[in-house]
Amino acid sequence: MVTKNQIKLVVNLKQKKYRTQHGLFVVEGEKTVSELLNAGVKPFGLFVDAVEKGADFNNPELVSSAILKQMSSLSSPNGVLGVFHIPVLKSIDETDWVVALDAVRDPGNLGTIIRLCDWFGIPNLVCSQDTVDCFNPKVLQATMGSIARVNVTYADLEVYLKKTALPVYGAFMDGDSVYQQKLPPKGVLVMGNEANGVSETVGGLVTSRISIPQYGKTTTESLNVATATAILLNEIRR
Amino acid sequence: MVTKNQIKLVVNLKQKKYRTQHGLFVVEGEKTVSELLNAGVKPFGLFVDAVEKGADFNNPELVSSAILKQMSSLSSPNGVLGVFHIPVLKSIDETDWVVALDAVRDPGNLGTIIRLCDWFGIPNLVCSQDTVDCFNPKVLQATMGSIARVNVTYADLEVYLKKTALPVYGAFMDGDSVYQQKLPPKGVLVMGNEANGVSETVGGLVTSRISIPQYGKTTTESLNVATATAILLNEIRR
Structure with a gap:
């Protein structure tokens, strides 16, 4: 069950000040979410449209299309929204361009x-x-x-x-x-x-x-x- | 004086069917309008925000910011809007890529x-x-x-x-x-x-x-x- 506070958090993360405050960011789309998971970026929450069958994640939160639309930055949400922890920066490596x-x-x-x-x-x-x-x-x-x-x-x-x-x-x-x-x-x-x-x-x-x-x-x-x-x-x- | 019909025409030209019907298209911005004029593309009408000083065209129609906003495709219109005749196509020249x-x-x-x-x-x-x-x-x-x-x-x-x-x-x-x-x-x-x-x-x-x-x-x-x-x-x- 998604709470009002969770929805508010995701909406707030469209603004940089909240991303900085919470150390979180949002991506949308199954492919991008999968790539971040595969790259080891730590998820905070995964929200999947309950009527979508495609997305195959571990324990996503199933939500209605209406809730996903509230959370999304897109005019047509694409069924998958992930909230991730902003990765800890590595120092700049000067062994390449x-x-x-x-x-x-x-x-x-x-x-x-x-x-x-x-x-x-x-x-x-x-x-x-x-x-x-x-x-x-x-x-x-x-x-x-x-x-x-x-x-x-x-x-x-x-x-x-x-x-x-x-x-x-x-x-x-x-x-x-x-x-x-x-x-x-x-x-x-x-x-x-x-x-x-x-x-x-x-x-x-x-x-x-x-x-x-x-x-x-x-x-x-x-x-x-x-x-x-x-x-x-x-x-x-x- | 801009007529209601002129405004409606410019707004309609956002849609392809009206561009095809009238053989006209719209560009915005002083630089782009100038480049089309310099390239010899035939203007149908030039509309310039009356409070803008910069644009230096031959006989533009001076309009209010409110009218320009009605005509524009941009959320912040940039002071100059030109309606041009769609150029007659040249045949494809195969002497280059x-x-x-x-x-x-x-x-x-x-x-x-x-x-x-x-x-x-x-x-x-x-x-x-x-x-x-x-x-x-x-x-x-x-x-x-x-x-x-x-x-x-x-x-x-x-x-x-x-x-x-x-x-x-x-x-x-x-x-x-x-x-x-x-x-x-x-x-x-x-x-x-x-x-x-x-x-x-x-x-x-x-x-x-x-x-x-x-x-x-x-x-x-x-x-x-x-x-x-x-x-x-x-x-x-x-």
Whole structure:
């Protein structure tokens, strides 16, 4: 039996302050919930639509569609909702490439970038404090299960970049072509804000400014930060 | 003076049937409207918030914020709304790469892919009839001004792929690594649906099945279709 307080807790977890206060976050969908369980992320509660037959979890709480709709962030809930403990952060491992984000605000972009880090085996993602929260429901919707496999840390980027022993690469519209670079086996890749790119203070700590060449007619457009990250991580790994 | 009928027309243009009926579409934002004007797309009407100072168009209709809000697809309208004539399609030019989309449903994905075609100088995008409409407001929001520079055609993909003289490449999870391919100077790149990939019938017409290698641990995840397109177009052009 789900209590009113449980429903209220799940609804509150849409807000960052409650996620921080309770150390909990919510994901939806059987596949994502399964991936988090498989990755060893500790569940706090699993809620499954009683009329759904598919979901096969250990002791889920069976709830009505109406209750699930109350809890869900989605306009059409998909039958499974899991509340998980926010994992304890590991320290940033500098034996491989690290992606650093400077004020990325769009949840879909952050979610896609986490999924890309997972695909390309980038173990660590460092976000500036003003980057969108990685446990935001829209971020989690875009990451699929990847959040379980990438260590996402929030830090003062200036402090981190001053401290790191790795070479620091940054994506700039006017940087040198990434095709002409010999990229090292490890480094930091800094990606900037959707509208303003890498900020001046963070940009001052970048040692190599790189760009993705535009083909054909040059326009004022830039690439979306998630697609630019896809291309640069592919260049790093190929 | 804006009439009630004009407002109703703009609101109706959110739906594909009215866009087809009137041969008109709507874009919002000064930058996108400017890019369409610069590209020679014929305006039908330009509506500018009377309190906005920035927009510098020839004879715009000045409207109140309240009227603009009624017309807009955005929760916070950005001061400029343009109604344009849907351009007359050019025939598909096969002197360069062509991107073909098989049932891409998400407007953000299609918008991002149009923007990528523009960036990488791909002049033609062919969409299956069940791909989301490129004049959908959410698609246009994601394309920025790129819609003016890419020729987007809707066609029966099977018919098109049977007819083309170009080699047909397709993205598949189990395809050969794109890193090991010698990609020709022109061809067709087929990208599939978000959930199901390239359909069986279209897949049967693909001559080379390619994939983006996953780095590190293999998971069941796939890349988002827009990020996969970004990486493959970069591979084609680099």
